[in-house]
Amino acid sequence: MKSLSTTLTLVLCAYALAVAPAEAKKKQQKDEGQQQEETKSEAPPRYTPFPHNLIFNLVDIDGKAPPAEMWLRIDSTGRANGSSGCKNWSGIFAVGPDRFGPRTMPAFTESPCDPAQKAFEQQFWAILLGGPFWDLKGDQLIIKAFKGPGVMHFQRSL
Structure with missing residues (x-):
């Protein structure tokens, strides 16, 4: 019984270690996509000089x-x-x-x-x-x- 619980624990740890980097990579790509969208939508306002002498x-x-x-x-x-x-x-x-x-x-x-x-x-x-x-x-x-x-x-x- 002890070997079954040890084996099960090792399998779960291995699964967590395998899935965590993939999830982190997906989250990073999602965050980068959101930052690019925010950059595009929040362009800095352009300064327009007053139209003097007109x-x-x-x-x-x-x-x-x-x-x-x-x-x-x-x-x-x-x-x-x-x-x-x-x-x-x-x-x-x-x-x-x-x-x-x-x-x-x-x-x-x-x-x-x-x-x-x-x-x-x-x-x-x-x-x-x-x-x-x-x-x-x-x-x-x-x-x-x-x-x-x-x-x-x-x-x-x-």
Whole structure:
């Protein structure tokens, strides 16, 4: 009886030693496959520099077309200028990798306009002065409000 239990123990140990490396190899291959999938799916985000020295015309704010021509331009030193419908403006903006905002309050030259245009312009300034996020997709500049609703779509001018 003692030899049967010894033999059985030796057989089980041999089986465990034979199976363990094969299981470890399968697990290692599975882990490597998962790491490769994670590497492919988690590509690092690409940095896109801000499009300095270009004029961008406003296409819409939250899907509503502007009642008058509105545009902006920021040069490589941060100097910005544009038209917000009722006002022509200029100022200095700090531009970061995904956000920008005014360093100083922009200077305005105002001209008379109707109340609907003034309301649209107020929405434009609420987004622009609030330190919005920016993104570039082809020839479109997208500016999204830092807090709350508000997305402006601009198209690069020719």
